[in-house]
Amino acid sequence: MDIRRLSDELEIGGLLSTYARAVDTKDWELYRSVFTEDAQIDYSSAGAVVGGRDEVVDWFTANFGVIPWSMHYITNxxxxxxxxxxxTVRAMFYNPMQxxxxxxxxxxxxxxxxxxxxxxxxxxSRSLREENVWFTNGPA
Known part of the structure; x- marks a missing residue:
C-alpha cells in the first residue's frame, strides 16, 4: 500500500466522521463543509429531502431540530x-436517536x-445517497 492511498483512506474516514458529528450536533455550517457547493444529496429512502447542499441544510434546519439527539456510527x-x-465510497451507518x-x-x-x-x-462529497435498510421504533 502506498502512502498516498493510505493518506486518502485516513482523510476519507475523517470526512465521514465530520459528517456524523455535523448531523448529530446540528452544526449545519460544518455539514456544508463536507460537501462541494454543487453537491446533490438524496435522503429519500428515509422519507426525507432530496436536493442540493443548501436546500438540504434548509430542510435540516427546519425539521431536524425536533430530534433531541442522534448518534451516527459510520463503519465498514x-x-x-x-x-x-x-x-466512490460505500459505508455502513447505525443511527440510534430519540x-x-x-x-x-x-x-x-x-x-x-x-x-x-x-x-x-x-x-x-459531490454526491450522497443514503440507503436506509431498516428502522426500529419509528414514529406512528
Missing part, C-alpha cells in the same frame, strides 16, 4: 473506486453511497 468504509482526484413523541430509543441503519472529489483543502 469501503473505497470501491479511486483515481487521483475522485473516489424521536419526539416516541417512547424509548429509535434506530435505523443502512449504507451511505458517496461520490467524492479531491478539493484543494481535502476530500469533499
Amino acid at each position: 468504509v469501503e473505497i470501491l473506486d479511486r483515481s487521483a482526484d475522485s473516489a 424521536l419526539p413523541g416516541v417512547d424509548g430509543i429509535s434506530a435505523c441503519g443502512g449504507y451511505y453511497h458517496h461520490e467524492l472529489v479531491r478539493a484543494p483543502d481535502g476530500w469533499r
Whole structure:
C-alpha cells in the first residue's frame, strides 16, 4: 500500500466522521463543509429531502431540530473506486436517536453511497445517497 492511498483512506474516514458529528450536533455550517457547493444529496429512502447542499441544510434546519439527539456510527468504509482526484465510497451507518413523541430509543441503519472529489483543502462529497435498510421504533 502506498502512502498516498493510505493518506486518502485516513482523510476519507475523517470526512465521514465530520459528517456524523455535523448531523448529530446540528452544526449545519460544518455539514456544508463536507460537501462541494454543487453537491446533490438524496435522503429519500428515509422519507426525507432530496436536493442540493443548501436546500438540504434548509430542510435540516427546519425539521431536524425536533430530534433531541442522534448518534451516527459510520463503519465498514469501503473505497470501491479511486483515481487521483475522485473516489466512490460505500459505508455502513447505525443511527440510534430519540424521536419526539416516541417512547424509548429509535434506530435505523443502512449504507451511505458517496461520490467524492479531491478539493484543494481535502476530500469533499459531490454526491450522497443514503440507503436506509431498516428502522426500529419509528414514529406512528
